[in-house]
Amino acid sequence: MTDRLPHEKGFHVSWDQLHRDARALAWRLQDVAPAGGEWRAVIAITRGGMAPAMIVARELDIRTVDTISVKSYNHQTQSEAQVIKSPDMDLVGDGEGVLIVDDLVDTGRTLKVVRERMPKAHVATVYAKPMGRDMVDTFVTEVSQDTWIFFPWDMALQYVEPYRGA
Numbered sequence: 001m002t003d004r005l006p007h008e009k010g011f012h013v014s015w016d017q018l019h020r021d022a023r024a025l026a027w028r029l030q031d032v033a034p035a036g037g038e039w040r041a042v043i044a045i046t047r048g049g050m051a052p053a054m055i056v057a058r059e060l061d062i063r064t065v066d067t068i069s070v071k072s073y074n075h076q077t078q079s080e081a082q083v084i085k086s087p088d089m090d091l092v093g094d095g096e097g098v099l100i101v102d103d104l105v106d107t108g109r110t111l112k113v114v115r116e117r118m119p120k121a122h123v124a125t126v127y128a129k130p131m132g133r134d135m136v137d138t139f140v141t142e143v144s145q146d147t148w149i150f151f152p153w154d155m156a157l158q159y160v161e162p163y164r165g166a
């Protein structure tokens with residue numbers, strides 16, 4: 001991690017906030033469920049999509065959960081998106097009736113790779129930045145492009161000096 005981060009702002013998300021936002025995502029997804037009202041499976045984009053996918057699957061009572069592993073960042077530096085592990089494509093098919101879940105969309109490069117493999121799937125993220133927003137069918141909260149989202153699994157509680165000092 002460099003001393004000066006390339007992003008102007010930080011949006012720090014607690015576990016509690018993530019839980020509430022992922023639940024809000026599930027409630028939105030209920031309104032756009034496929035004909036018949038059931039998603040066939042949830043595909044989590046690892047690793048960041050796993051916690052939101054679990055919460056969504058729990059809320060919508062979806063028991064079939066698989067993963068696709070896409071790596072595109074080393075800390076805050078993006079390289080080319082690579083699929084490291086695919087889901088069971090016999091299960092997924094062209095993605096019809098399948099829900100793909102990730103924690104966020106930023107540039108949209110990760111979702112571009114995923115959508116190419118499952119073109120008919122419904123793509124949902126908890127957070128979205130403007131550059132990648134059109135790659136997502138359903139999301140909860142938008143933040144500006146110059147904001148870095150800090151997730152609870154990347155943070156720890158720590159002491160903070162009082163504002164007026166000692």
Ligand SMILES: O=P(O)(O)OC[C@H]1O[C@H](OP(=O)(O)OP(=O)(O)O)[C@H](O)[C@@H]1O
Pocket residue numbers: 045046047048049070071072073074078081102103104105106107108109110111132
């Ligand atoms: O829209 P993009 O610009 O492609 O960025 C979004 C992706 O980047 C992060 O994943 P990352 O590749 O860092 O892996 P991780 O989920 O394992 O942390 C994040 O969880 C999204 O999956």
Ligand SMILES: O=c1[nH]c(=O)c2nc[nH]c2[nH]1
Pocket residue numbers: 073104106147148149150151154
């Ligand atoms: O933790 C993260 N926060 C972000 O804002 C982001 N954008 C891409 N990848 C990201 N990972």
Ligand SMILES: [Mg+2]
Pocket residue numbers: 045046047048049070102
């Ligand atoms: Mg990710």
